[in-house]
Amino acid sequence: xxxxxxxxxxxxxxxxxxxxxxxxxxxxxxxxxxxxxxxxxxxxxxxxxxxxxxxxxxxxxxxxxxxxxxxxxxxxxxxxxxxxxxxxxxxxxxxxxxxxxxxxxxxxxxxxxxxxxxxxxxxxxxxxxxxxxxxxx
Ligand SMILES: [Zn+2]
Numbered sequence: 001x002x003x004x005x006x007x008x009x010x011x012x013x014x015x016x017x018x019x020x021x022x023x024x025x026x027x028x029x030x031x032x033x034x035x036x037x038x039x040x041x042x043x044x045x046x047x048x049x050x051x052x053x054x055x056x057x058x059x060x061x062x063x064x065x066x067x068x069x070x071x072x073x074x075x076x077x078x079x080x081x082x083x084x085x086x087x088x089x090x091x092x093x094x095x096x097x098x099x100x101x102x103x104x105x106x107x108x109x110x111x112x113x114x115x116x117x118x119x120x121x122x123x124x125x126x127x128x129x130x131x132x133x134x135x136x137x
């Protein structure tokens with residue numbers, strides 16, 4: 001039985017990403033040679049196969065590209081949080097990067113729609129992991 005939310009495993013190639021999230025900063029990996037942005041982080045550039053890379057901080061502002069409101073039956077840990085929205089967001093700085101995260105709103109959950117503009121925030125899970133989530137503007 002899963003009693004707590006699954007926590008991402010930290011690998012060497014995405015360690016910087018998680019370290020920055022724990023500082024409430026969203027950073028995107030870029031190729032050190034061709035500057036292609038890529039997400040999720042990985043060892044090698046899919047365009048030029050370079051293993052050189054750097055990290056650039058982004059605003060986290062995004063547009064809701066798609067979403068789902070999970071319905072029962074859910075695992076107990078998620079059932080306690082229901083109803084909630086899981087979104088696929090497109091960062092405003094990069095049309096080719098989409099990230100999955102929870103979407104929060106101060107209004108009715110059923111008012112969320114594709115195309116909503118969002119800002120980022122972070123939820124601390126433990127000393128190593130803070131998960132990005134997005135809030136409807
Ligand atoms: Zn490259």
